Amino acid sequence: MKRFGILFLFCYVGLICSPNISAQQSTKIVPPPGSENLKPALKGFNATITGEIIWEGHKLTQTNVSVYRDEKLKDLYTSGISQQGKFALRLEPGNYYLVAYVDVDQSGKFDEGDAYGVLGVKKWEDENQKHQAVDIKANGELKGIKIHITARLQRIEEELKLVPEKLYQPSEFKKFTTELSQATAGCRGTLILTEEGKPNVQMLVIAYTDTSWKYQAGISIVDPDTTVWELRLKPGKYYLMAVVDKNRNNKLDTGDTYGFYGVKDINKRGAFPKPVLVKRHTFTENLEIQVSAIYTKNDEKNQQRTSQISGRIMPMPQNATRVQVEVYTSSALVNPIATVTTDTDGQFTIKLPVGEYYLIANHDVDADGKYSEGDRLGGFGTDAITTKPPSPLTIEEGETRAIYIQMSARYDVEGQLVEFNANDEKILSGNIGPNGIATENMGPDTDQMGSITGKITSYFSTTKRKPVNTDNHLENQQPTPDGLLSLSTTPDFRKPMWMPLFIDENGTFLVDVKPGKYYVMAVIDQNSDGRSGLSDGIGIYGTHQPVRGHPATITVFPGKTTPHVDIDILASYVDEKGTMSELSDGDRWNIARMYGKPEDIFNYTDKGKQIEEWMYWTTGLAFQFEGDGAGWKLKNRETFEPKTQNIHSDIQSGKQSPQQDSIDTEKNGQQNADKQVSTDGFSLATESVYIFYSHEGVLWRIAPASYLDRKIHTPSEEQAGKETLSLLNINTRVAPLGTGINPSASENGILIYHDPNQNVIISDVDTERSTVLLDSRQLLAQDISISPDGEYIAFANADNSGRRRIVVQHLRSEKTFLIPSTSIEMSNPMWRRDGQLLAYAAAGSVENPQAGSNRNIYAFDNVSNSVEPIVISPDDDAEPSWHPTDQNTLAFSRGDDDDTRQIWVVTMSSTGEPIEEQITEMGGSRPVWVPPKGRWILYENNGQLWTVDATTPGSEAPLISNGKAVFGYQPTVVHINE
DSSP, X not given: OOTTSBOOTTSOOOOOOOOOOOOOOOOOOOOSTTSOOOOOOOSSSOEEXXXXXXXXXXXXXXXXXXXXXXXXXXXXXXXXXXXXXXXXXXXXXEEEEEEEEEOTTOOSSOOTTOEEEETTOSOTTOTTOOOOEXXXXXXXXXXXXXXXXXXXXXXXXXXXXXXXXXXOOOOHHHHHHHHHHHHSOEEEEEEEEOSSSOOSSEEEEEEESSTTSOOEEEEEEOOTTTOEEEEEOOSEEEEEEEEEETTOSSSOOTTOEEEEBTOSOTTSXXXXXXXXXXXXXXXXXXXXXXXXXXXXXXXXXXXOOOEEEEEEEESOOSSSOOEEEEEESSTTOOSOSEEEEOOTTSEEEEEEOSXXXXXXXXXXXXXXXXXXXXXXXXXTTBXXXXXXXXXXXXXXXXXXXXXXXXXXXXXOTTSOEEEOOGGGSOOOOOBSSOOOOOOOOOSOOOSSOEEEEEEEEEOOSOOOOOOOOOOTTOTTOOOXXXXXXXXXXXXXXXXXXXXXXXXXXXXXXXXXEOSEEEEEEEEEOTTOSSBOOTTOEEEETTOSOTTTSOOOEEEEOTXXXXXXXXXXXXXXXXXXXXXXXXOOBTTHHHHHHHHOSOSEEEEEEETTEEEEEEEETTTTEEEEEEEETTEEEEEEEEEOOOOSTTSOHHHHTTSOOHHXXXXXXXXXXXXXXXXXXXXXXXXXXXXXXXXXXXXTTEEEEEOOTTSBOOSOOOHHHHHTTOOOSOOOOOBOSEEEEEEOEEEEEOTTSEEEEEOTTSOEEEEETTTOOEEEEEOTTTOOOEEEEEOTTSSEEEEEEEOTTSOEEEEEEETTTOOEEEOOOOOSEEEEEEEOTTSSEEEEEEEOOSSOTTSOSOOEEEEEETTTTEEEEEEOOSSEEEEEEEOSSOTTEEEEEEEOTTOOEEEEEEEEOTTSOEEEEEOOSXXXXXXXXXXXXXXXXXXXXXXXXXXXXXXXXXXXXEOEETTEEOBOEEEEEEEOOO
């Protein structure tokens, strides 16, 4: 068959995106920059082909690579969009043929003038060259594939045919349509002037391809009588600036009046110019531009620059050129108040006065001193500057803010900004500081950034800290970060986003983050060598066992600060592959959890050993630790009569307690968080309750300080089978109760929970007697709940058909019955205080199995033996909890499409209508009321226990015990009957 035949097969090319498939193979943590990133083996689509399309002297911005299973190119398998001629395809193992299409005129279809190439053919006119197949095995990777563009689609005698690329000649009709599109496209409109009368000066309308106002695409002089203007432009997207050019120098400078299309008030916060889309053969009409602002140079000399921004460009530059970062006070981005140039790694530091700013990054890639094809643009707070404007950044007095700016667009040959995909570049860095590792989608699309703040606590026995440089005269001195902060959407941290970590003298940090859900890891530069590597400390949020434990996720919301992202450094790297080893902390973590911050700490050396003593004078406890390699071991534990004469004088005088000092330090390090999160209000002593919860497989109880805990011993001692050093009745707030999860407690002191083997254990809190209630080998019970009077339990159990049903069992008689329901999935049973109603969540039904997975909330009345709907909505509603006194009110959690759950309260009115109200704004699940009054709700959030005042929506805050946020899950609360 001749290659010059009529083309039928390729009249239209669809852009078929290859499936996005991911799999988690290992929990091994990816090392920081400079180490090899292991690639996961994906099931099914585990073969990879990478290569490039060759067509010298031509743009390859609109290129598609298609994969066929047969040589005749009829059985299309998948397609992928090429980025600047580079392509990467993820496939199943097999035999394939590769074809490249170039949509030259960007019409979205394969038509005249478009180009074509097939693997194996370098000369279209040589019929001896055949289509070349590629054979790839499971987990295989083919690199360096080159597809040459060898043909173009030519109109010959009213028919489209593929001809050799060198012989292609555009038809007269093609030439005409190309010229016509360029000559008859543009926009026109009028100026709206706020000055009295028409100014007797030159007026201009200038078109730019971006809002940094750098790449000028066209200029038009405005008619002075009618204020009408017209711009002839090539098809594309433009931003329009109008200038009353008083000195007639054809540019905006001091004294000129100006305005932007789409902006009525330039001084309004968040005002951003609207783009104008110019289509082929079309003029966009009736555009009005209001001219109202006077351009003046900003003078910041008299303002004290007490705050600092330290950041990184992502992805980092791949050549020796530097990036210019510009700082603006207005979202219009007209007049920068400061500029700074990055180093060759893309890092920068700039000092500024207190205020709100917008940051833009310009990268002159070819270093030609002008804006040209390939140059890049990015903005703080946006990962798509072509469609979303930068976000504002507010800095406080004396603050050091760590940020990153993502380069998200580049200029094409026509000067248009097009989306830039950072994942296509290989990005490497070994220096400590943020790096450009290609990242996943790190959260939902939003115009507004969020932030996180917390405290880093190191459990290393020796730490070499870098000296603090207080020289404020070095304007752009590059500070060395204290470490790295890694954010990932998966718990294995395989595709993290790294950021610089700056820690103040109290261990607190604050960073800006795109909204989303993250796992967080901190890497601390223990030896202050300015690099991440062996012996550096590691901590993972939500666990004090970085290697064995289970990290917790945090949720970052737009415009809000997520507080108490507290991370304990309890591991270190032991090789360059990222293998971690946990430190021995001598149980310091649990001791601090139970007793709080020591009232005194003494450090000294004894026979060459590092010794540290923790003194709790008012409790009568002392702990002595000895350095053990990089960590600690508990050497001795002593008890004595509580004393006050040894406590620091400011504590004795009543000025402030050590615990309050810890809380205040935490508050001072989280100023932004305090604006959105209540840090006080709930008082454990005032409410007089026990709180039971689990964390990392251990049951814990928090009680008011005035109540005696029983036989305190640490989980690590128990797990190791060692005898405790002493068994004491100690005035404390926190006590471990042994291994277990999912606790539920009755009002008369009966506790049920799951042990590590999923058996259901019943325990008497007073006598500490425990026994197996339900053997998991006979019955696998989930979501178990005990009635307030301790007489019944309810739990979810799967029947033989796979349906999950709610089972109620009487404890003394062991009789059981099923809640009547046709639902497929039932969960989260919760008793009302009087025992009459049992609320639960349910999804689907046997009548309609395709009804969806979102749950609704129902209540079973065991007196009338009937079921009533409580909460019915399109969202996922679950985890009900009855109010302790108001029998018509319950709390529950609701999940939206982004799987972000919030706490809600529903009250049945006198007419039987449900009245719903959202109580939290920063996430939450598993709510329980705090008895007896029911003013407060305790719930899970970010792997911690939080409280919210149900009478004041939005008053949420982490539960603080002994000066620390309480990490835990599945809370249950019991009132203490005095």
